[in-house]
Amino acid sequence: MSQSERRHTSGPTGGGELSTGGTGRPGTVGIKQVAARAGVSPGTVSNVLNRPERVAAATRARVEQAIVDLGFVRNGSASTLRAGHSSTIGLMVLDLGNPFFTDVARGVEDTASERGYAVILSSSGESDEREQRNLRVFAEQRVRGVLLTPVGDDGEKAGALRDRGVPVVLLDHPTPRANQCSVAVDDVAGGELAAGRLLGEGARTLGFVTGPPVLRQCADRRKGALRALRAAGLGREAFREVAVPAMNARAGQEAARRLLESGPLPEAVFCANDLLALGVLRVLLQAGVKVPTDVALIGYDDIEFSAAAAVPLSSVRQPTYQLGRIATELLLEECDDPGGHAHQQVMFQPELVVRESSRRGGVPEGSPS
């Protein structure tokens, strides 16, 4: 933070910024003013906005003209208040700094805006308390529905919302409840895939670098890894686990340092996340450890940067954009027709992408990108 900073102050009396600056503040132009100008009643203006087909072409034209003349924009609060619900959905992810979630968010935004919904994007930062607080904001805003990647195990935080009649779809998290939609990727399978590959390449000891174990993603990937371990005929003594409190590159560096400090390195390391893996990779290389020769490495999520890493990173790819898209479709379907909506639990299967970081001696396989 050694950047210098220059400030240029223009006093409050500097320019012509009276409160009625610019083109002259139009007081407040509502549906009423529009109606007056178009020579119709407020109700008709509302109809033009919401059910244009019910109003005669001529009047509609007049009203629309008045709208642009006056620069009218509908007051969403009033609209929401009257209707009882808004036309926005809330999206809460674990960490916006993780490209995985920004990709998901793109899928959500695209789908929602196609359908005329706006998205309020929020990040819990893997903190229970921030999740709670942001969900409350959603509730206050009377969002139409919520997409949630819960930090807690069950996502019951959203129960309050569901009880209020707000549809909630779990994102990147399977739901234990049948009366709810969820979209997820099979993380146990993914963990087994990754660890299995590492062991298949000949590793006899396996390190596992993970974030907070309370995160289902971490727990499931760990479970998959253990499953692969058993399948390879190895016992728990061959498994070396390092848990750090976050899932970013910085935490990965910390994890690698701990690995280096305590005992001999495992022959292969599986990271619950590409961000962690990149941090691990960096510290290992700095310490003179050869990857994949000395230690093979696999991450998770296949974020864009993994392929460009110092040693191109093997990873487990998930259909991120699709995840966001489908979750949104399910949510909006439930919003638009709560009665006839059949709850679905969608589960995708992940895919292993093999790059250099995991190739020890075996033949190159998989689909390097």
Add this chain to the structure above:
Amino acid sequence: MSQSERRHTSGPTGGGELSTGGTGRPGTVGIKQVAARAGVSPGTVSNVLNRPERVAAATRARVEQAIVDLGFVRNGSASTLRAGHSSTIGLMVLDLGNPFFTDVARGVEDTASERGYAVILSSSGESDEREQRNLRVFAEQRVRGVLLTPVGDDGEKAGALRDRGVPVVLLDHPTPRANQCSVAVDDVAGGELAAGRLLGEGARTLGFVTGPPVLRQCADRRKGALRALRAAGLGREAFREVAVPAMNARAGQEAARRLLESGPLPEAVFCANDLLALGVLRVLLQAGVKVPTDVALIGYDDIEFSAAAAVPLSSVRQPTYQLGRIATELLLEECDDPGGHAHQQVMFQPELVVRESSRRGGVPEGSPS
């Protein structure tokens, strides 16, 4: 997209998901119900919510109890409608896929929530049309203020908002207008810094990979690069420019391909963005070009992944988190006291971070992280 997908459907008549499911839908609990339960008038409840000091401790306690008993959450729409403005601010960035902006967003979110404001996060994806559409959503939601990284040159899109009395602070963009706040980083200086270093290391030809030239960031960094070029006594024939329509890694790959296809490579390449640089780096390495020996490379933004790239990337660092924080403070100051607010144009100075990608023969300098 070859992931398989499994769907599990539980029919709409499956469980007990009647519309009054869960704990029983509480009808709609508003300030009125709370008032009744606490044995006070609605006005008092409102006071408890908004000016707790004006209400006697005993009554306040009774009301607060009633609030938790009934699970009341204030109706933001009604509140906003009545008050004329909400307690949310809008943040629109160019690209959420760019870690630079997610860092800025963290600064914004942290600051806003400290002050009791919520943030509606939105991304224009560098598209004029999406910017327009999302600004309209902000306007409909009656946000209290807007933080905007404009895609157009001047940010006059937000003029409509300012005229409506909504404070707008330009983010990562200096403003030409004195009646507006802005927070930015000196991109011309940054460009000069980067290009100057490349030329100082002995390069006699300079490539410049850039996104849409309409983006001020790109234009300014280019201007700085040209300035450095002149300072090194080189002419425009030594400058080779490639513009691609986006600023992500994919676009960077495209740019590198174009560089490779057309004529001899420049001895050094400056990218308007780390994402572009990472894409360029990847393609160059794949083509067998040595970095920095054959081609030196510098990016911009110093995102987290740059240090972990195949060749650790030199870059121009900006105070991202601070950018978001200060912009938000300025905005909220203007929101809370529009009269006594002195508009400021804040300009930070960037900082060069030298890593391996730009070291040709010279001595190692700078502050590698």
Add this chain to the structure above:
DNA sequence: ACATGGGATTAAAACGTGTCAACCCCGCTG
């Protein structure tokens, strides 16, 4: 000519909260 019907428009009643003037009660002063 009159009744019928239907499409287009309107008037008025909500939605839940914030605000502000009025009001009540109680202790204090003269």
Add this chain to the structure above:
DNA sequence: CAGCGGGGTTGACACGTTTTAATCCCATGT
């Protein structure tokens, strides 16, 4: 004891929109 003042509380209205039932107008059929 009357008057006063002030903290605490209340009641009622306004915010801008949606919606429903009612009204109006005109064309059509008898």
